[in-house]
Amino acid sequence: MYQYIDETYEGVDFSYSDKRDGELQHCTFKKCSFRGTSLEEINTIGCSFIECDFRDAGLNASIHNDSAFMNCQFSGANLFVAKFINCKMTGSDFAAAQLDGVTLSKGDWSYTNLRNHNLSKQDLRDIRFIEADLYSCNLQKADLRGADLTGAHLVKTNLQGTDFRGAILDGVDFKALDLKGARMDMSHGAAFLRALGAKVD
Template identity: 60%
Template sequence: MYQYKDQEYEAVHFEGRDLRYGELTSCVFRQCTFMNASMEEIETSHCRFIECDFKGALMNGSMHTESAFENCMFGGANLFASKFTACKMTGSDFAGAQMDGVSLVKGDWSYTNLRHTRLGKQDLRGIRFFEADLSECDLTKADLRDCDLTRVSMSRVKLEGADLRGAILEGIDLKSLDFKKVRIDREQAVLIARSLGAKVD
């Protein structure tokens, strides 16, 4: 167990290191490399990771509270059962990451690549997914109330049983979505009808 607070690192190579069970508070990491590092059950709070590389890192069981991961790479990382609470994840790429059991609580996930992620039955209320790529995601029975889904890519997404009430759906190709058993509000119903060519008075 180790603790670091108010530390700053730039272009530091942490790849392959054993960083398990640590606590990082108010630390800043710029362009650092964590490739293939062991970061299981690490806890971060109010940290900033800017353009860092987490490819292949083991981050299962990690907990992140009000931290920022901006333009970071998570390809091949193991995020099983990790939790991100009120985090800023803008521009980060999760292509090929193991994200089963991940928990997303609030936060800003704008411009992220979350293709193929399984987020079924998740409570995703209020998350900002502005222009994120959710293509082929499993959102079955997910709670997406009050999410910002503006211009999100949702091709071949699974939405059955999801709750979209209050979510912003501007700029989405609604015609391509399957709304089977999806809960929507009146404004969204009008938006969907218009996307299908109906004239709503």
């Protein structure tokens, strides 16, 4: 097992290297490439990854606490049973990534691309999904209580049994959603009626 503490890297190419089973504490990586890198079972604490490339990387069983992955590319990455705890993921792209068994606990996932992913039955309480692309996601029976979904793209998303109580849904296109079976607040009901053109006093 290796350990990096308070290290800073910019523009470094770690592609296709073996970085498994390590611990990174309060490190900063800017515009670094981890393409195809073996990062299984790594543990990051308070790290920042800015505009980094994780395409096709192996991140399964990795654990991330209070780390930031901003505007990073995860296309084709393996994130099987990975855990992101209170992480800032803004602007990152997870197209065609493997997210089976992933854990998202709080944190900021605004402006992320999570299209077509299966997040059913996930505990997604209090997460920020502002303007996140959740097109055609499976959110069946997901717990989104207290989440901020302002402007989120939810077209063709499976919302059967999804719990939106206490969630912020400002700017969401209710007319494009199938909300049958979803749990909502009275305030959401009023917003839904306004979206259909009704006047709510």
